[in-house]
Amino acid sequence: MDRVDLGGCFLHLLILWFVAIGGPATILPDVQRYVVEVRHLVTNKEFAELYTLAQVAPGPNAMYVTLIGWHVAGLPGVAATTLPLLVPASTLTLLVGHLNERYPNAPLGRAIRRGLAPITIGLMFASATILMRAVNHDWRGYLMTLLTVTVVLLKRWNPLWLLAGGALAGIFGLV
Amino acid sequence: MEQTELSRPRNSALALFLTFSRITLSGFGGLTFWTRYVLVERERWLTQREFLDLLVLAQLLPGPNALNLTVMVGYRFGRWTGAAAAVAGFLTCPCLVVIGLGVLYEHYGALPQFQRALTGMSIVAAGLLLSFVIKLATVLPRRLLPWLFGALAFVGVGVLRWPLPWVVAALAPWAVAIAWKEQS
Numbered sequence: 001m002d003r004v005d006l007g008g009c010f011l012h013l014l015i016l017w018f019v020a021i022g023g024p025a026t027i028l029p030d031v032q033r034y035v036v037e038v039r040h041l042v043t044n045k046e047f048a049e050l051y052t053l054a055q056v057a058p059g060p061n062a063m064y065v066t067l068i069g070w071h072v073a074g075l076p077g078v079a080a081t082t083l084p085l086l087v088p089a090s091t092l093t094l095l096v097g098h099l100n101e102r103y104p105n106a107p108l109g110r111a112i113r114r115g116l117a118p119i120t121i122g123l124m125f126a127s128a129t130i131l132m133r134a135v136n137h138d139w140r141g142y143l144m145t146l147l148t149v150t151v152v153l154l155k156r157w158n159p160l161w162l163l164a165g166g167a168l169a170g171i172f173g174l175v
Numbered sequence: 176m177e178q179t180e181l182s183r184p185r186n187s188a189l190a191l192f193l194t195f196s197r198i199t200l201s202g203f204g205g206l207t208f209w210t211r212y213v214l215v216e217r218e219r220w221l222t223q224r225e226f227l228d229l230l231v232l233a234q235l236l237p238g239p240n241a242l243n244l245t246v247m248v249g250y251r252f253g254r255w256t257g258a259a260a261a262v263a264g265f266l267t268c269p270c271l272v273v274i275g276l277g278v279l280y281e282h283y284g285a286l287p288q289f290q291r292a293l294t295g296m297s298i299v300a301a302g303l304l305l306s307f308v309i310k311l312a313t314v315l316p317r318r319l320l321p322w323l324f325g326a327l328a329f330v331g332v333g334v335l336r337w338p339l340p341w342v343v344a345a346l347a348p349w350a351v352a353i354a355w356k357e358q359s
Contacts, residue, residue, distance in 0.1 A: 017238050019339060021237050029332045030332065033338070037336075048300075051300065052297040055300050059265075059270075060206055067276060070277035071281070086262065088243075089262065092236055092237065093243045094247075094250055097247040112351050113234075115324075117314075118315055118328070121325050122328030123339070131300065135297040135301060136298060136301070141298050148302025148305075159303050162303065163299050166295035166296040166297075167296045170293065
């Protein structure tokens with residue numbers, strides 16, 4: 001593997017987190033584009049696997065970037081991918097948290113929330129389709145994705161059971 | 176505001192660190208759920224209403240929602256040190272667990288069983304994300320403009336693969352301006 005440009009990763013993720021309104025799922029397409037297509041740090045398949053591995057761990061879902069960082073560059077990689085996560089939280093969030101205690105009912109906040117909600121949803125939909133394309137190679141994969149969606153929409157099962165079911169289906173060669 | 180602050184006991188940095196460590200370790204995936212459970216029901220640091228106010232803001236701000244929530248709760252109870260202690264508690268253990276998983280992946284990632292299990296789980300993970308988006312989309316108003324903005328964001332980032340910051344910078348000002356006009 002070539003030497004990894006950790007400074008570039010750090011800056012790219014830092015910019016991404018500042019536009020990640022609606023949480024980590026919204027920036028997944030761009031993280032994938034950057035680490036797979038632009039930098040070639042991991043393959044598409046490795047990206048999907050590392051993302052999934054991070055989902056079964058406790059803690060924030062955003063930690064998949066930490067796992068990718070560890071995979072490509074060890075501890076410096078962990079720092080380069082995890083620290084950007086903290087920057088918006090420790091600047092903007094503190095500022096807004098502080099203002100919030102003074103001006104609880106600002107109309108600008110409401111307009112921003114309403115205006116940005118559809119964009120957030122469109123971006124998360126993009127994340128879901130990119131993950132699907134990264135792992136589903138044939139109709140059985142797509143069928144299982146569809147099955148998962150159906151179960152989640154109809155039942156209130158713990159998602160961990162579904163992931164465990166997916167692991168078993170994989171081991172027994174069903175997908 | 177001052178009244179609530181006076182009546183509120185200040186929690187020590189250690190208490191914030193430990194409480195958020197507990198939240199993060201019990202929360203698989205839905206961390207905001209566990210934050211509410213621990214802070215509102217078990218510890219009674221916040222009322223239901225106070226929690227909701229902070230959650231709305233946390234979702235509005237960029238970055239992981241649960242992390243923003245952690246910062247604001249930490250700040251409310253212990254100012255700067257409180258926020259730092261809460262975030263440290265929130266991230267330390269998951270960081271270690273993730274590194275452990277990374278080590279496992281390097282050693283066993285090439286095993287066929289491990290590979291196949293991961294493939295199956297990845298497929299389910301994609302389905303989970305998709306269903307989460309569908310659930311969220313049901314709260315959007317049934318009008319053309321919001322769905323148009325959603326579709327443009329999806330096409331720009333998911334189909335054309337343009338860089339996300341540009342897409343957001345191009346769409347967000349219009350979306351917010353329109354929402355602002357509709358409101359007044």
